[in-house]
Amino acid sequence: MSARRKSNGRRVVITGAGTINALGGDVPSTLAAMAEGRCGIGPLDIRDVDRLAIQIGGQVTGYDEQKHFNRQQIALYDRFTQFTLIAAKEAMAGAGLSFTGELAARSGVVLGTSGGGLNTQDENYRAVYEDGKNRVHPFIVPKLMNNAATSHLSIEYNLKGPSFTVATACASSNHAMGQAFQMIRTGMADVMLTGGSEAMLCFGGIKAWEGLRVMSRDACRPFSANRNGMVQGEGAAVFVFEDYDMARARGADILAEVVGFAMTSDAADIVMPSAQGAERAITGAMADAGLDPEDVGYINAHGTGTAANDKTECSAVAHAFGPHADRLMMSSTKSMHGHLIGGTGAVELLACIMALRDGIIAPTIGYEEPDPECALDVVPNEARHAKVGAVLSNAFAFGGLNAVLALRSV
Known part of the structure; x- marks a missing residue:
């Protein structure tokens, strides 16, 4: 660890984690799937799938909302909110906290x-435009609003401090977790529930992405020379971020420490990524954490499986890490669970925690052909056992918005 690590305020640790995604309905099953290199991407089971050119996704299969929520709750909770509440319940159980006073x-x-x-x-556009109905349910607005999941977590757990939702496309979760980290570090809060959720696997959601012509019809193969696009996923991951001294005093099980965060803007193009913008976010997160390149053992890559993203990200990492890039492990778990768009960074943080806590590096599956423009160690196809002390999690979004988190073991 670099001797130049500076103190920016209070230390922040992760004391709870929960998830539901295409790989599993909780953290243990998700981590087991990542360690096995299991693929959660498969045929979609949604309405009018036959009208879609893209018919695969990282879908939460076998999901029955009635097993988790009553009829009144289902009328108020969109699928993305349901996923959030399920993930938060697991995270809160792990953290062992209750909120009063x-x-x-x-x-x-x-x-x-x-x-x-x-x-x-999607359902209500159909009702109004296709079925010709003139009325919709009175709860539609509170059900579809982006801050619904945040508000329901606040209500469920009596969280009366700073609460809001971040919507920055594929960087949303990393931006959210970075803000939660900063709030605790600077003393604005003691505990924050944070992470992200997405449920875009509906006809309209997939049809919109088809228009970009960046989707694969068969598989997500990040960094492989024969990759042909990204694959959408769905799900949520929620974490309990907590002041370190408070966590130690109550004997909490600390999963990892959040030590740095940086965000940058490309200010270049609405869809094409910039290696310079990504590199500044990577080096910024390391500087914020006081890490030197040789301190970082693993990066969970943004790694979408598109030519533009993969080559740009590899270039950014190579420049940011210099000679150490050859000794760095970097993988994309999107190859297994798909791209959860706004929720993706949250699920991917689980792979970072697994690397730090268990010494298991999740692989990039589907890797078939080396790409000379992606010449880093992308941990192809099989997980690896390795001791790492610090990791990064990358997120680079449409709109040129970049967010990188740095974590270390405790």
């Missing part, structure tokens, strides 16, 4: 999502 007033929620209640929008 002063702690409730100093605890909040920051979540990332890009589409919000897209399933609700």
Whole structure:
């Protein structure tokens, strides 16, 4: 660890984690799938799938909302909110916290999502435009609004501190978790529930992405020379970020420490990524954490499986790490769970925690052919056992918005 690591305020640790995604309905099953290199991408089971050119996705299969929520809750919770509440329940159980009095007033929620209640929008557009109905359910607006999941977590757990939602496309979760980290570090809050959720796997959500012509019809193969596009996924991951001293005092199980965060803007193009913007976010996160390149052992890549992203990201990492880039491991778990858009960084943070806590580096599956423009160690196809002390999690969004988190073991 670099001797130049500076103190920017209070230390921030992760004391709870929860998820539901295409790889599993909780953290243990998700990490087991990542360690096995299992693929959660498969044929979509949605309405009018036969009208779509893209018919695969990282879908949460076998999901029955009635097993988790009653009829009144289902009327109020879009699928992305349901996923968030399920993930948060697991995270809160792991953290062992309850919020009353002063702690409730100093605890909040920051979540990332890009589409919000897209399933609700899709269903009601059909009702109005296709079926010709003139009325919709009175709860449609509170059900589809992007801040619905944040608000329901606040209500569910009595979180009365700073709470809001971040929508920055594919960087939403990393931006959200970075803001939660900063709030605790600077003393604005003591505990924050944070992460992200997305449920875009509906007809309208997929049809919109088809228009970009960046989607694969068969598989997500990040960094492989024969990659042919990204694959959408869905799900959520929620974490409990907490002041380190408070966590130690109550004997909490600390999963990892969040030590740095940086965000940059490309200011260049609405869809084409910039290696310079990504590199500045990477070096900024390391500087914020006081890490030197040789301190970082693993990066969870943005790694979408598109030619533009993969080559740009590899160039950014190579420049940011210099000679150490040859000794760095970097993988994309999107090859397994798909691209959760606004929720993707949250699910991917689980791979970072697994690397730090368990010494298991999740692989990039589907890797078939080396690409000379992606010449880094992308941990192809099989997980690897390795001891790493610090990791980065990259997120680079449409609109040229970049967010990188740095974590280390405790």
